[in-house]
Amino acid sequence: MISSxxxxxxxxxxxxxxxxxxxxxxxxxxxxxxxxxxxxxxxVPEGIPLDSERIFLQNNKxxxxxxxxxxxxxxxxxxxxxxxxxxxxxxxxxxxxxxELDLGDNRHLRSLAEDTFHGLSRLNALHLYRxxxxxxxxxxxxxxxxxxxxxxxxxxxxxxxxxxxxDLRNLSHLFLHGNRLWSLNQNTFRGLRALDRLLxxxxxxxxxxxxxxxxxxxxTTLYLFNNSLIQLSGDCLDTLPxxxxxxxxxxxxxxxxxxLSLWEWxxxxxxxxxSVGCQAPVDMIGKDLKExxxxxxxxxxxxxxxSESRAQTNNVSGTVNPSLHRGGVVGSVGQTHVVHPSRPGxxxxxxxxxxxxxxxxDNEVHHSKEVMADKEDSSPDFTDGGKHDHTSPDGxxxxxxxxxxxxxxxxxxxxxxxxxxxxxxxxxxxxxxNKEP
Numbered sequence: 001m002i003s004s005x006x007x008x009x010x011x012x013x014x015x016x017x018x019x020x021x022x023x024x025x026x027x028x029x030x031x032x033x034x035x036x037x038x039x040x041x042x043x044v045p046e047g048i049p050l051d052s053e054r055i056f057l058q059n060n061k062x063x064x065x066x067x068x069x070x071x072x073x074x075x076x077x078x079x080x081x082x083x084x085x086x087x088x089x090x091x092x093x094x095x096x097x098x099x100e101l102d103l104g105d106n107r108h109l110r111s112l113a114e115d116t117f118h119g120l121s122r123l124n125a126l127h128l129y130r131x132x133x134x135x136x137x138x139x140x141x142x143x144x145x146x147x148x149x150x151x152x153x154x155x156x157x158x159x160x161x162x163x164x165x166x167d168l169r170n171l172s173h174l175f176l177h178g179n180r181l182w183s184l185n186q187n188t189f190r191g192l193r194a195l196d197r198l199l200x201x202x203x204x205x206x207x208x209x210x211x212x213x214x215x216x217x218x219x220t221t222l223y224l225f226n227n228s229l230i231q232l233s234g235d236c237l238d239t240l241p242x243x244x245x246x247x248x249x250x251x252x253x254x255x256x257x258x259x260l261s262l263w264e265w266x267x268x269x270x271x272x273x274x275s276v277g278c279q280a281p282v283d284m285i286g287k288d289l290k291e292x293x294x295x296x297x298x299x300x301x302x303x304x305x306x307s308e309s310r311a312q313t314n315n316v317s318g319t320v321n322p323s324l325h326r327g328g329v330v331g332s333v334g335q336t337h338v339v340h341p342s343r344p345g346x347x348x349x350x351x352x353x354x355x356x357x358x359x360x361x362d363n364e365v366h367h368s369k370e371v372m373a374d375k376e377d378s379s380p381d382f383t384d385g386g387k388h389d390h391t392s393p394d395g396x397x398x399x400x401x402x403x404x405x406x407x408x409x410x411x412x413x414x415x416x417x418x419x420x421x422x423x424x425x426x427x428x429x430x431x432x433x434n435k436e437p
Contacts, residue, residue, distance in 0.1 A: 234265030
């Protein structure tokens with residue numbers, strides 16, 4: 001029974017009490033909400049009203065999710081920071097109204113059935129960070145065509161199967177940092193034509209296919225820092241006409257002749273980039289590839305010339321050759337950079353194969369290294385978990401400079417919170433905590 005003092009507090013908050021409420025939980029309407037966080041529940045509490053739109057069960061000790069625990073009226077479901085080890089495949093079947101599902105920080109979940117999320121046609125945000133996942137089954141994201149935010153960071157993923165994300169045609173943010181990925185294949189990211197941000201830092205990536213990014217025409221932010229990259233061809237990056245922010249620091253770059261195409265690409269690129277520190281050959285150790293001169297590659301054969309692209313890079317009039325209409329345009333005021341579509345032919349790897357046994361292990365990195373020390377950089381900081389953009393005090397999303405492709409700003413879902421800063425809420429704080437999650 002809710003105490004009279006708490007009842008009065010809820011009334012002051014303008015909340016209408018719902019008397020059909022699980023024990024130790026707080027329920028209210030408009031929208032219908034059940035708040036059961038931080039009560040050491042070992043299982044989903046009984047008595048959750050069938051008309052509940054928002055259900056908050058975070059910071060408990062729940063072990064299993066089974067069919068019938070929730071109703072198909074649910075719109076927002078938070079079950080992060082529990083002890084979930086098993087989710088019955090049919091738990092969320094028929095949940096056509098569900099928009100946000102947060103299963104993050106369930107470190108012993110480890111595996112999911114292929115059809116766990118099938119039918120969630122309205123799902124906008126799916127949180128699976130820090131779940132101990134070592135692999136993703138085929139078609140696990142099938143049919144999630146409205147998904148915009150997918151959080152897979154800080155798992156144990158070593159490999160992504162081809163076409164894992166092919167159905168996510170509206171995905172804008174994909175967070176894969178803090179895993180153990182070691183290669184990116186030609187079709188790893190196929191279908192992600194709306195993707196705006198791709199975070200791959202703190203993995204063990206040593207191999208990137210020549211066409212790994214071929215569908216990411218709207219990508220503005222790519223983080224590849226703190227991996228095991230020795231080389232990366234500029235052709236790989238030429239497939240990203242909308243790129244604005246690139247982070248390549250803290251990789252063991254070899255600044256020999258194989259780095260020439262990347263060096264040339266960096267000279268043409270008008271966006272924000274990190275340092276690219278050389279670790280080989282001996283006479284290049286400690287130097288920044290970006291700061292090298294043509295004379296530093298004296299015995300290197302020139303890369304395949306692209307005279308039209310080079311001419312357009314230096315075109316200060318800002319006009320575009322109509323014959324190059326198939327390329328993407330990237331640039332700043334007074335400068336135009338035309339990126340040509342990749343030439344057809346045999347797909348080739350644009351990184352140098354390495355012995356996987358000599359990887360970085362856990363790839364631990366200090367926070368100071370995660371963000372490029374670029375004083376002019378206006379890119380958002382995702383090192384705190386990558387849950388949302390920076391916002392100003394009035395709640396508006398910070399706008400990025402040099403937009404290459406006009407598009408509507410995508411705001412994070414209303415229920416998103418920082419993964420590393422979620423605090424346990426007490427009942428006396430329930431009014432403020434549940435006012436607008």
